[in-house]
Amino acid sequence: MYLLAVTARAAGQAMIPVHIFPFPLTEAELTKRPASPHQAFWRGLMPGYSYFEKHHQPAELALLAVAGK
Numbered sequence: 001m002y003l004l005a006v007t008a009r010a011a012g013q014a015m016i017p018v019h020i021f022p023f024p025l026t027e028a029e030l031t032k033r034p035a036s037p038h039q040a041f042w043r044g045l046m047p048g049y050s051y052f053e054k055h056h057q058p059a060e061l062a063l064l065a066v067a068g069k
Helices: 002-010 027-031 039-055 061-067
Strands: none
Touching (some): 027 039
């Protein structure tokens, strides 16, 4: 991944966004971790994860703001 980022940077790409999720952010996976203090944080990531799974592209922040309401 580092070499790809270096190559992209050398080719003029100014930003290289990275989206990493701790596990598949689905209700089934969240219910496996009911006592975690990170539940609220993970639920906040769910709209971005769902969008990525559906479109295979990272979501724009404006789209996530609407999805989170």
